[in-house]
Amino acid sequence: MKKQYSSLFIFKIGLKKTFSKPYSWALTIFIALNVLLLYYFLLIQKTTWAAFWQSNTAFYSWAQIVLSIVNAVLIGASISMIFEVIKEKKKTSKTSFLQTFASLLFSAAATGCSVCSAFLLPLLGIAASLTALPFGGLEVKLLSALLLIYTIYEYAKITSGLCKIPKEKVISFEKGQIELKFNKETLPQLLPLLLLTIFITIVYTLPRLPNAWRLETQRKIMPTTADIKQSQSAGIFAQINPPEGYEMKTKYNDIGPSMLEMGVIDLEKFKQTYEKSGQPLTPEQLDILTKGSNKKIRITSDNSYFLLNFFWAFGLANKTRILEEGDMIKYGEGQTGSFASTGGWSLTKSGDSMEYYSKRTIVPLTKEQEDLVNKVASGVYRPCCGNSTAFPDCNHGMALLGVFELMASQGATESEMFQAGKYINSYWFPSTAFDTALYFKNKDGKEFKDIDPKVYLSKDIFSAFGAQTVKKWLIDKGIQEKPPAQGGGCGV
Structure with missing residues (x-):
């Protein structure tokens, strides 16, 4: 009677025989690295590495x-063991090959961001995104x-030499005809196919489970899309439009009274x-206009509209x-x-804005x-058009040009002017x-404060x-x- 092994x-003997050879280790590592690259490639088709970490809980990500x-x-x-089986010219079930392929396919399909999507899921007809699965894939x-693991065990049964390879098959071809054989020796051969079928059935069934149960399960391991968006939005808004505002070294001085005097x-x-x-001028703003001010200019969400028109006139x-x-002259062609x-600009005394032009x-x-x-104005663009601040054909361009002129007159440096332009345009175009x-946070992993103002305000980004x-x-x-619903208009 043949000895029975656990x-x-x-499993251990099969692995030992396969991986006693250095090339099996090399092949396994090579394939594993390529599979990981495949996973990464599929991930970035729908999201980015930074977004993956930002959009998921630490538990889910890890x-x-x-x-x-x-x-x-x-x-x-598994593939290394396939090669070992082929090398020793031993027969194995074709279902085991299918199991390896199916595992690769479906594990790749489950790669992605829980709140974004997975690239292969729709192609396989499983679901539109990983959020359709109770545990996000x-x-x-x-x-x-x-x-x-089961597939490797099937290969181990062959490579170990400890298990008898059945001579009879469930399906055989004899005399040009297909013959099915179901007996004590052939039935165990159906187990790999059965497990593969169960696996595929489960994968396609998961998205169709009751929504209430699926959502309850997701809440335990994944943040909701609304939670993530709210958190991300609040953090980014606080950076681009700081609640405390952005202060420049430049002061208003007496430009307000000068503009009133000239009309x-x-x-x-x-x-x-x-x-x-619905935003009546504050006492401070009235003082800036009528008396002038030695205060440094600070732009906030509350006064950005005031500063827009104030510096438009300037x-x-x-x-x-x-x-x-x-x-303005070059492209105005006599119609500046x-x-x-x-x-x-309709807020002049005479009613004719060109009477006050330069x-x-x-x-x-x-x-x-x-x-x-x-120089600075030529490198600062605005999203309402494709023009730089050196071509101030709209209110935002003219206002920012005025800011740059006042800054330069008080000794501001090029970097200070670009930095101011970065924040001012962010308040005017939130x-x-x-x-x-x-974009920069997800593409380059940069926070707003770390973005180079020259790049941020460039034609390729902010036009x-x-x-x-x-x-x-x-x-x-x-x-x-x-995006927030504010800013961007070109009128008073």
């Missing part, structure tokens, strides 16, 4: 990683690992504009070569007054300071700033074209957040 003993590594190693070991990877701002019209908008009226020799930044030196600038303003901050490119990237990666 399954564990057979469980995905550990199970991915386990599956990759088991797939590598972790259960699929666990089942894959168990199936792979580029009609105080009553200015006040009425804010009263109609940028329009202050005498500068940019307005007299630059793109038809731009939004000129024809749109009218007076409110703040004097040296040639070097004007050159600096032009939707675009949000998308841009989210109308750049903003569309950024938004498309966010949508393609499945990490687009709902």
